[in-house]
Amino acid sequence: MTLLDYLHFQGDLVARLAWQHMLLFGLSLAGATIIGVGLGVAVARVRWVASVVVPAVNLLQACPEVVLLAVSIPLLGIGFEGALIPLFVKGVLPILRNTASGLAGVDARTIEAATGIGLTPRQVLLRIELPSALPVIISGIRVSAVMLVSVLTLTAYIGVESLGTLIVQGIARMDPAPLILGSLLTALFAVAVNYILVGAERAAVNRLS
Amino acid sequence: MNLFDYLTANWPRILDLTLHHIELSLYAVALALAIGVPLGILCYVVRPIAAIVLNAVSIIYTIPTLALFGLMLPLIGIGVVPAIVAVVLYSLLPIVQNTYTGLMVVAPEIREAAKGLGMSPGGRLWRVELPLALPIVSAGVRVAVVNAVGMMTLASLIGAGGLGDLIFRGISTLSWALVLAGSVPVLALAALADVGLKALERRLAAWQGIA
């Protein structure tokens, strides 16, 4: 059946899956950001740890989503739990890495000046270091966001309901309608998310300079 | 059955799938190079189109890999061809971007000297700018190859074969051995490509008299 027919008949399903996808995305990104920034700060605090962690993260990052997903199942089962490892690796790690390197890149003299004025380490972190590292951190969030959309699409294979489900169904039944719909919608979603965050990145850079 | 048993029983098939996987990945990267490097050079020579082209390949790169494969099916069909096309598209960004950047970062005094000596634009490109851009281009190739190896795992979904066959079968039958039998070669290939190409980069930088 044609695309329009499909939308007409299955519009509810598509809407539900789209909403589910966005919801999962939002939750994952929020979680990944909190964990990623938190861990990133912890890692950055001990400078030498950063120089070990960052290359290790880069290595893990390069691992294909499918492999992460496949490896995750025997450990965590199927369904959303099974998606946790790929979501962590592809979602948290870019943010962690960028937070760590962003903080490492803050000019030591600026920090020295701030401490000299009498700011506590926590204040220095919140008022000086994080704002300085913000563009890099947002860049990491952007990488993470795009990857998350992709991982969530793939999780359809382990039973997570998202727009990926349409693609999986489309392939399984050789039905172009859900296939194209699912692919287009996820593609548009990813591109939109990317552009919004590029804007955020640019805004952060402008605020700094 | 456990992994060891599976391996001993099926290693010819695994080897076969691995070779097929490598073949597909290499085809894709070779094609991406054939298209991407000239595109990158074009962006460098015709500066105004750089933004458009880089944006375009960037957008393609953002599309979730499954969606990209999915879009190939109605457009091209199943099998090896759509798989390669999808991976080629995905590999364009690192190659085009790095070719462009590699050319852009050639030191201005080198460019000026080449011009002043009387080299033609083509001559400059071929004898000076491209050779000097090579390490950066090679870094892009490295990223593309590692990506391609990983992405080809999805190729099995559209009937192109490759190590994805083992992985997806493993997922649907919840067989740990199958999953590993498919994943480990993929990871090994990616790691080997990464290390090997890094060494090439270093060699190129040394030849350039930079490293």
Added chain:
Amino acid sequence: MAQAIEFRHVSKRFDNGSLAVDDLSFVVEAGTTMALVGPSGCGKTTSLKMINRLTDPTSGEILVGGRSIAATGLLELRRSLGYVIQYVGLFPHMTVAENIGVVPHLLGWPRSRIEARIDELLDLVGLAPREFRDRRPRALSGGQQQRVGVARALAADPPALLMDEPFGALDPITRDRLQDELIQIQRKLRKTVVIVTHDMDEAVRLADRIAVLRAGKLVQLGTPAEVLASPADSFVAELLGRDRLLKLLRTTPVAKIMTSGGGGAAGARIAEQGSLEEALLAMLAAGQPDAVVLGSDGQLIGSVTAADIVRSAVRRV
């Protein structure tokens, strides 16, 4: 054969409206060195770059060897002009020999001729061919790199050499040495040289004539002695520096003002082609207000006093 370079009412207006060069006209005689000097933004580099058409004039004509450069093919023109720039721009992926051989290669010279020429040039710029031929630029010091740069520029035996602050990035000692060598090379080859520099000492030392530019206009043109003795206005005087008159002393050989004949037994000695500045320095070193002048065979041919020198400067002004 060296060729003359002529600027005829050349102007350059950039796209943003600024006038970099304003109705510039002058001639660089064949086989002579012309220094273009002036503060930053005066148009000296732009003028130089118009000669090999790295940028084109908006009006006016430039001629090399009597022929308009607009009529010559662009690449042909550039291959026939040597070009040396401040940061050298040696190609890092090529050896010294390959770098020098670039233009001959472009011109299609036979391999043997190129190889011979490379050795010849390395000798000319003071780098032992056997030692330096196969080195990479990164293995060379700044001074050595610039020597290769000069060799590369001279490779195809161009009639003219264009230099843009060639020694600006070097330390003073190396700069001094390379200036000396350039003078030697010029004595041997007698090329037409146009050199852009903001260093007045360099201009006075290297040039047969100096063109002072300001805001794109030619303010004064003359030999170093002429310009130093009679700066056209206070701007030029300031550009020449406070020690302008001392620099002037540098440009005059002692033989010009000496009193001929045997002199006293003064402690200071100066060769006849030495400058007045050197004579003064010799007197200072000896603590004597006069010096004897020696001919090329070492004989006493005259004498000169500090008072003579000071008076000569005053007279000139």
